[in-house]
Amino acid sequence: MPADVQIHELTGSSSGVDKSGGTVRFKSADETTVNTENRMTIPPSGVNYSYTKQNQFYFNTAPDVDIQNLRAYSDGGDGWGAEFTFQFDVLAAFSSNVNSDIAGTDIFTKDSNSPIDLDSNNTGPHTGTGYKGDILRTQLAVTSSATQGQLAAETITFAYDET
């Protein structure tokens, strides 16, 4: 049978929250709940950074043979405007979430033609169950020229090849 593959939001090393049916919300606190608490604020000057989010593939059941080519990408269209930066980097292991600038790459430069490689450090083929591949760490930055309110969701696609 095909593997049951999930995407988790990490809360520690090899531990996290199954985001099935849920979304990831950038906040001013290090927590995974999707609500309107701990909202980011628009700074009077400079830039405010959200706490980072770390997402990783989780195999709830094992593949018949193996899984490799773990990838992630955006739609390539920045729907949030220049007042916001949605940046990412790739980690080999969990690192405590921070609300300081990770100096990452604009995720909207990574679309289906140039997806993010999520098994460049923890290389495949991946077998068995549990957390697999690299960690996609993301962060939202808000500048002083932003307008208040809730942003429309942006979609990140996670893809994998199953043998």
Place this chain on the structure above:
Amino acid sequence: MTDINHNFHWELELDDGTILSQKNKDDWTKYDPKKVIRASVIPWLNDPFNIRKRHDVLTFPKNAFVRRFARGFKKSDNLNQLHEYYHCIVTEQFKFYVFSNGNTLVAHPDSDLYL
């Protein structure tokens, strides 16, 4: 709920008659891509209306089998469901895609399809 990665399964036939399949994964030790003469994508039996069809790719000397895989896509707006899960058979001359709804696509062997 049955997800769309259960719409089809795969099967490979080797030149000695051995059948490797998703239902018989213990035989995977016999897998040798050079020995594959047929690669198939077959509906699971839970398709009561027989909407989805079986697809067979036969190999021949100038179009040898290279590999097969399935690619799953999850989108962050609903991570508990697969957005798409297609099967792909790669030969020297082409890639043959079978999408979860039964649609097919033949493309260049160097193409790479992310949805």
